[in-house]
Amino acid sequence: MLTFILWVLGLRLFLSLAKYAWSIVMRIGHPRLAGVKQDFSLEPTVAILLPCFNEGPDVYNSIRTILECDYPMDKFQVIATDDRSRDDSWEWLQKAAVDFPGRVVARRNAKNMGKSRTLIDASHVSSSDIILVVDSDCIFAKNTIRELVSCFSDPKMGIVGGTVGIRNPNTNPLTQVQTYVYFLAFDLWKTYENWTKSVTCVGGYLLAIRRHLFEQIEPKILARNWFGVEVTEGEDRYITHHALLLGYDTYVNTKARCWTNAPEKYPQFFSQQYRWRKSGARDLCMTYKLLWSHLGTVHPNGVYCSTIAPLTVLTFTLGIFIAPLFDPLFFLHPITLVISLAIGAILHLIISKRFPDQKISNPLAFGFFGFWWIINSFYLTVLSLLTFDFSDWGSRTRRQVKCLGQEL
Amino acid sequence: MKIEDIKPAINHSVLMLYRVFAIVSLYAVLAGVLIFGLGSAFYAGSKTWVAPVILSQGDKETLDLTSKTLSTQNTIDELKLDIGKLENTAGEAQSHKAKLEKLLPAIDEAIAQEDQHKRETGPVLVSLDRQKNSDDTRTQGALIKLADVDATIDKELAAGLITKSDATQATMLLVKANGELTDSRIATTLLKDTIWEKTLPSTTYLDTLHKKTELESEIACLGIVIDSAQKQIATERNQATKLDQALKVAKQTPLWAAMQGARTNVALVPYENQAVANEGAPVYDCYLSFVVCRQVGTVKARFAGEQHATHPIFRSDLRGFLVQLELTDPDSAKSKTLFVGSKPLLF
Numbered sequence: 074m075l076t077f078i079l080w081v082l083g084l085r086l087f088l089s090l091a092k093y094a095w096s097i098v099m100r101i102g103h104p105r106l107a108g109v110k111q112d113f114s115l116e117p118t119v120a121i122l123l124p125c126f127n128e129g130p131d132v133y134n135s136i137r138t139i140l141e142c143d144y145p146m147d148k149f150q151v152i153a154t155d156d157r158s159r160d161d162s163w164e165w166l167q168k169a170a171v172d173f174p175g176r177v178v179a180r181r182n183a184k185n186m187g188k189s190r191t192l193i194d195a196s197h198v199s200s201s202d203i204i205l206v207v208d209s210d211c212i213f214a215k216n217t218i219r220e221l222v223s224c225f226s227d228p229k230m231g232i233v234g235g236t237v238g239i240r241n242p243n244t245n246p247l248t249q250v251q252t253y254v255y256f257l258a259f260d261l262w263k264t265y266e267n268w269t270k271s272v273t274c275v276g277g278y279l280l281a282i283r284r285h286l287f288e289q290i291e292p293k294i295l296a297r298n299w300f301g302v303e304v305t306e307g308e309d310r311y312i313t314h315h316a317l318l319l320g321y322d323t324y325v326n327t328k329a330r331c332w333t334n335a336p337e338k339y340p341q342f343f344s345q346q347y348r349w350r351k352s353g354a355r356d357l358c359m360t361y362k363l364l365w366s367h368l369g370t371v372h373p374n375g376v377y378c379s380t381i382a383p384l385t386v387l388t389f390t391l392g393i394f395i396a397p398l399f400d401p402l403f404f405l406h407p408i409t410l411v412i413s414l415a416i417g418a419i420l421h422l423i424i425s426k427r428f429p430d431q432k433i434s435n436p437l438a439f440g441f442f443g444f445w446w447i448i449n450s451f452y453l454t455v456l457s458l459l460t461f462d463f464s465d466w467g468s469r470t471r472r473q474v475k476c477l478g479q480e481l
Numbered sequence: 482m483k484i485e486d487i488k489p490a491i492n493h494s495v496l497m498l499y500r501v502f503a504i505v506s507l508y509a510v511l512a513g514v515l516i517f518g519l520g521s522a523f524y525a526g527s528k529t530w531v532a533p534v535i536l537s538q539g540d541k542e543t544l545d546l547t548s549k550t551l552s553t554q555n556t557i558d559e560l561k562l563d564i565g566k567l568e569n570t571a572g573e574a575q576s577h578k579a580k581l582e583k584l585l586p587a588i589d590e591a592i593a594q595e596d597q598h599k600r601e602t603g604p605v606l607v608s609l610d611r612q613k614n615s616d617d618t619r620t621q622g623a624l625i626k627l628a629d630v631d632a633t634i635d636k637e638l639a640a641g642l643i644t645k646s647d648a649t650q651a652t653m654l655l656v657k658a659n660g661e662l663t664d665s666r667i668a669t670t671l672l673k674d675t676i677w678e679k680t681l682p683s684t685t686y687l688d689t690l691h692k693k694t695e696l697e698s699e700i701a702c703l704g705i706v707i708d709s710a711q712k713q714i715a716t717e718r719n720q721a722t723k724l725d726q727a728l729k730v731a732k733q734t735p736l737w738a739a740m741q742g743a744r745t746n747v748a749l750v751p752y753e754n755q756a757v758a759n760e761g762a763p764v765y766d767c768y769l770s771f772v773v774c775r776q777v778g779t780v781k782a783r784f785a786g787e788q789h790a791t792h793p794i795f796r797s798d799l800r801g802f803l804v805q806l807e808l809t810d811p812d813s814a815k816s817k818t819l820f821v822g823s824k825p826l827l828f
Contacts, residue, residue: 300499301492455510459503462496 085385093257096264097423100327107267109324112226117202119149119218119281124191125166125209126156131334132209133165139207140173144218151177152195153209157185162209187305188277189294196287204287206309208278211331212240220329221281231321232282232313234275235329236260242431244337249438251335251342252431253420263325270322271375274356277309279331282316290315299355299461307352314356314379317371318363332430343453351457357383523771524794529757529820530771531748531764532793533806533813536739546736553724553731560721564714571710578703581696588693595686603679610676613669620662627655735784735803746778746814749790750821751801757822758783758804765820766813774824778808793817 099107121139125132136151151173155163163181170179178198182191196204203222207213217235224233236259242252259276266272290312297304297311313323336342360367360379367376414437421436524530536543631652638648731737739745750758760780767774782805792799794817804821808814 300496301489302496452510452514456507459507462500462503 088381089385092265093261095268096261099268100261100264101423107264109224109230109267109270109322109326110226111220111223111326113219113223115222115226116145116148117222117225118200119144119203119205119222120196120199120201120284121149121151121205121207121218122192122195123151123153123207123209124156124188124195125153125158125162126185126188127158127160128162128165128209129160130165132162133169135207135209135211135213136166136169136173136177138213139211139218140176141215142213142218143215144222146176149205149218150199150201152180152198153177154180154182154191154195156182156187156191187303189297189305189308192308193291193294196284196291200284202284204282204284206277206280206282207331208333210334211237211278212333214330217279217329217331220326221279224324224326225281225283227322229320229322230270230324231286231316231319232272232275232280232323233329234263234272234281234323234325235279235331236263236325236327237276237278238330238332238428238431239335240332241334241337243434244335246435246438247339247342248335248337249433249435252424252433253417253438255335256420256424256428256431259325260327264327266323266375266378267325267327269372269374270324271317271372271378272323272325273313273317273375273378274310274353275313275323275325278333279329280309280312282312286316286319286321287312289319302462304355304461306348307355310352310356311359314359317375317379318366320370347453347457350453351460353383354454354457355461520770520794523825524818527771527820527825528754529822529825530754530818531750531758531804531821532790532799533746533748533816533819534790534803535814536735536745536747538740538742540736540739543736543739546731546734547740550728550731550737550740553728557721557724557728560717560724564717564721567710567714567717571707571714574703574706574710578700578707581700581703584696585693585700588689588696592686592689592693599679603676606672606676606679610669610672613665613672617662617665617669620658620665624655624658624662627658631655730786733784734786735805738805744811746806746808746811747784747803748806748819748821749788749799749801750804751799754821755802758802762821763823764806764808764813765824766810766816767818767820767825770818771820771825774820774826777810777813777819778806780821781805781807 096107123132123136123139128135132153136153139151142149151169153166153169155166163179166177166179166181170177180195180198182194186194192206203225205218205221221233221235224230237255239248239252239255241248243249263272293315294308294311316323336345356379360383364380367379371379417436417438421433425432538544538547634643634648634651634655637643638645643651735745735747748764758780760783762780763776764778764780765774766777784803784805786802788801788803790799790801791797806814806819813819
């Protein structure tokens with residue numbers, strides 16, 4: 074059994090290394106391999122949906138940078154919705170609506186509804202060609218919107234995303250670690266999936282989707298449930314997955330960038346990682362449930378990324394459960410730290426060269442990432458697999474579990 | 482009944498089962514992590530734990546030691562036998578050498594006396610030889626003169642000047658004189674032989690010298706044999722002593738005790754915890770690894786010599802020494818760890 078697990082781990086490690094190496098090659102040496110045809114003359118109308126919950130003044134800054142984008146003013150609009158925040162977020166939204174008249178629609182849900190329903194409701198306010206979902210603390214670059222919509226020249230392109238950087242990379246070791254995580258997850262990983270235009274999850278921090286596609290998926294989003302319990306998190310992954318199943322391409326334009334605040338405290342970070350992991354676990358279940366639908370519709374690379382790659386986490390979880398039984402000090406072995414630091418050094422070099430604003434002041438923080446990764450793999454995977462009946466707003470706060478048809 | 486009608490009930494049941502499973506699993510994982518963490522922290526800081534080991538005659542190590550002990554004892558016996566043989570050989574050689582060494586002065590003395598005698602008699606004989614030669618010459622001269630007398634006798638007898646009896650008597654005297662001359666010459670010749678023997682080295686003398694050299698060579702060879710035997714005896718005696726000491730050390734190990742009896746309870750004491758592992762110190766066994774403890778015996782003996790083992794908790798390399806345990810509850814030897822000196826948590 075142990076030998077089998079070691080073989081699987083070894084194979085997965087090899088595939089991961091090969092994948093990341095290929096991603097680096099494409100990212101640095103042959104960007105056209107992972108590119109799409111862009112048409113910068115395209116200027117469809119864009120509705121920027123900005124759901125907000127307990128974001129405070131950050132939401133105002135976010136709206137301000139979005140409105141500063143070099144895209145025709147009459148072609149885009151921010152629809153900001155407060156999901157009954159407990160802080161002064163609503164006041165900041167109202168201020169934005171006053172300060173930027175006609176360009177910002179400030180809304181407030183009658184009751185806390187969760188991100189998915191908030192997005193759907195907000196989408197009904199506008200009739201734009203493109204719906205752009207953003208996180209309420211995201212800071213945009215001036216070309217972000219144009220870079221995103223330029224990728225829709227191909228009618229087969231259903232969803233386009235961007236990459237996200239960290240606004241606070243050097244606040245503490247936690248944010249330093251997340252800089253690496255964000256680069257791996259939202260940039261390097263996406264490059265590999267961009268290769269075949271089958272990105273399995275376009276992050277909800279910057280997700281542009283054709284309206285008709287969104288409306289096509291909307292009923293499915295509303296009907297999402299786990300044996301009757303409404304599912305509210307991971308809508309970005311869910312939308313992307315269904316777009317792929319409907320035969321559309323999905324893509325992340327690495328030139329479309331935004332920046333977000335990474336959690337600075339462990340509980341926030343834990344909640345965020347837990348939400349992401351649960352979203353991935355749910356998606357994996359859905360993938361296997363609809364496996365036959367993938368074949369022939371989704372690119373084989375997309376099928377691989379949806380079916381095999383997520384098993385790495387599960388395999389590692391199994392390995393992490395078993396390894397201490399044979400060698401309790403396995404994870405404190407110097408070679409673990411050395412490998413971790415070696416990977417960190419490579420990432421540090423790439424990040425420092427390509428994204429100077431993301432440069433980490435203490436590259437040894439990657440050693441901490443290795444430690445976190447163990448805990449992450451060990452506990453969060455189990456926790457997420459065993460809490461499918463529980464939904465919340467992730468890193469911001471909790472909300473009550475609500476079953477379909479049951480009012481709060 | 483439509484499937485939609487019973488779907489909420491199915492969902493509810495599945496959800497209930499899932500939640501029960503999830504809660505149990507999550508608490509199990511949490512408990513496992515906590516127990517693992519607490520256990521690791523406890524054993525990282527504890528200074529009283531030891532790792533019990535049960536030794537018996539059938540253990541691989543015990544069998545190995547039995548085999549090695551027998552082999553060593555056999556070697557010691559062979560060495561002692563060999564030493565005895567060598568001692569006999571050396572003794573015999575020494576005795577023989579002593580006897581031969583006693584012969585040498587006698588031979589030397591005999592040669593010296595013979596030389597002395599030769600030196601004394603040789604010149605005298607040479608002088609006598611000269612005198613004898615002179616006497617023989619004179620005698621021969623006298624006899625030549627008597628040759629005419631012989632012819633005269635016959636003539637005088639024929640002439641009747643003398644009687645036959647006188648003639649016979651005279652002839653007899655003449656013959657006798659010739660015979661004496663011949664005897665004298667023979668004696669002279671023999672004297673020359675004697676003089677040669679007394680004045681020049683004879684083959685007998687050389688033979689004696691040769692035998693003396695052979696004797697000396699034999700003595701030297703015997704010396705070498707004795708020396709070699711003594712060296713080998715010293716080496717083998719040293720080897721036997723070392724093996725004997727090794728055997729004595731082996732007899733002080735717990736494995737030896739296991740060889741003698743059916744089962745021996747020992748425990749590996751890590752060097753970090755050696756302060757508590759004294760003879761007579763109480764030994765405790767605990768439920769839940771280290772939580773509720775009771776005394777199960779004492780430390781009987783402390784064995785010298787470093788032992789290596791695997792840490793019972795961390796699976797890392799462990800260095801320490803063994804102590805023999807006197808257990809009132811033999812099953813305690815099957816525990817993963819025991820505690821010496823005091824209870825780890827005071828209860």
